[in-house]
Amino acid sequence: MAHDIRIVTEAELRQVVALDLTVVDIVAQAFAALGQGSVVMPPILSMELAEANGEVDVKTAYIPGFDSFAIKVSPGFFDNPKLGLPSLNGLMILFSAKTGLVEAVFLDNGYLTDMRTAAAGAVAARHLAPQRVQVAGVLGTGVQARLQMQAAHLVRPFERLLVWGRDATKAEACAADLAADLSVDARAVADAEEVVAESQLVVTTTPARTPVIRAEWLHPRLHITAMGADQAGKNEIDPKALAACDLYVCDSVRQCEVSGELEAALAHRLWSKPTPPELGQIINGTAEGRSGEEAVTICDLTGTGAQDTAIASHVRTILGAAGTTIRA
Structure with a gap:
C-alpha cells in the first residue's frame, strides 16, 4: 500500500526552524529522556576517510512516547571550503515508530544538526554555567x-x-x-x-x-x-x-x-x-x-541520536505546507 512521504529542503527548513528557546527546550527534553535510561540509542556508526580529510557519522535513537524516530547521516569533509563547498552536509530520515515506514526526508545539509548541537550547548550552559x-x-x-x-x-x-x-x-x-x-x-x-x-x-x-x-x-x-x-x-x-x-x-x-x-x-x-x-x-x-x-x-x-529524533519530530509538527509530498 502506498503512503505519503514529505521531502523538505534546507531552504524550506530554514523558514520554519530557527535557533530559539523553543529548540533549546526540545533538545533539553531529549536529554531528560536519556537521563531516565529508557531511550533506545545504539552506538554511533562512524567512518573516517583520512585520504579526503573526511568523516561520516550515522546516529539514531527511539524516545519512548514519540511517534517517530530519526536516522541522521552526517558527513564532514573538511577540505571542502577550498573547493567552495561547505564542510558539513547530510540529511535526516524520519520513520514511524509504529510501522517503520518513512514519513519524511529532511535534506537539511546539516542545518538541523547545527541547530540541535547549538541548542545542546545552551542546555549545558543553562544547567551548569x-x-x-x-x-x-x-x-x-x-x-x-x-x-x-x-x-x-x-x-x-x-x-x-x-x-x-x-x-x-x-x-x-x-x-x-x-x-x-x-x-x-x-x-x-x-x-x-x-x-x-x-x-x-x-x-x-x-x-x-x-x-x-x-x-x-x-x-x-x-x-x-x-x-x-x-x-x-x-x-x-x-x-x-x-x-x-x-x-x-x-x-x-x-x-x-x-x-x-x-x-x-x-x-x-x-x-x-x-x-x-x-x-x-x-x-x-x-x-x-x-x-x-x-x-x-x-x-x-x-x-546524540536522541537530539536528532527530538528536533526532527519537532520539525514535522511545525512544517505546515513546507516541502513536497510524494507517494511511495
Whole structure:
C-alpha cells in the first residue's frame, strides 16, 4: 500500500526552524529522556576517510512516547571550503515508530544538526554555567562557534565575548559577526589562555586532536562546554582538567568514553573518579549539578541520536505546507 512521504529542503527548513528557546527546550527534553535510561540509542556508526580529510557519522535513537524516530547521516569533509563547498552536509530520515515506514526526508545539509548541537550547548550552559556570566569565550571560528555563542546568549546573556582561532583573520571575522548579531562587545584575541582567564563560560568548537585548553588555566566561576570531540582521537581539553574540575558531565557516558574528552582521560589513566553523571540526570535532578558559583564545571557533548529524533519530530509538527509530498 502506498503512503505519503514529505521531502523538505534546507531552504524550506530554514523558514520554519530557527535557533530559539523553543529548540533549546526540545533538545533539553531529549536529554531528560536519556537521563531516565529508557531511550533506545545504539552506538554511533562512524567512518573516517583520512585520504579526503573526511568523516561520516550515522546516529539514531527511539524516545519512548514519540511517534517517530530519526536516522541522521552526517558527513564532514573538511577540505571542502577550498573547493567552495561547505564542510558539513547530510540529511535526516524520519520513520514511524509504529510501522517503520518513512514519513519524511529532511535534506537539511546539516542545518538541523547545527541547530540541535547549538541548542545542546545552551542546555549545558543553562544547567551548569554560573548564574551570572559577564564574559563568554569561544575557541574556534566556524559555523558552530557562531551558533554556540548565539545559543549561550539565549540562556546566559553575557556582555562581552572573546574569540580565539588558529587563523587570526577568521577570528576577527567571527568576532565581528557575533558583535553584530548579539549586540555585545566582541573581540578576537591571540591567546586561548586569555579567553579562558577572562571568561565564566567557554565553548570549544574545534576539531583538535591535541588540547586547546590546559588544566592549569581552570579558575573559580568557570564552565567549559567541549563540543568538538565527536570522534575517536579528537581531544580539546587537557585530560588532567577532567580530574581537576569540580564536576565533569557527559551527554552520554558511553559515547564520551570512545569519542569524547573522557576517551583521552581514560587512555592516560587520569580518570579515577566514579562514572561521571550525564546532562539528562542533572536536568532530572537524579544527579548533583553545579555545587556553587565558585565551582569549575566541564560538559562533554559528543552529539546524540536522541537530539536528532527530538528536533526532527519537532520539525514535522511545525512544517505546515513546507516541502513536497510524494507517494511511495
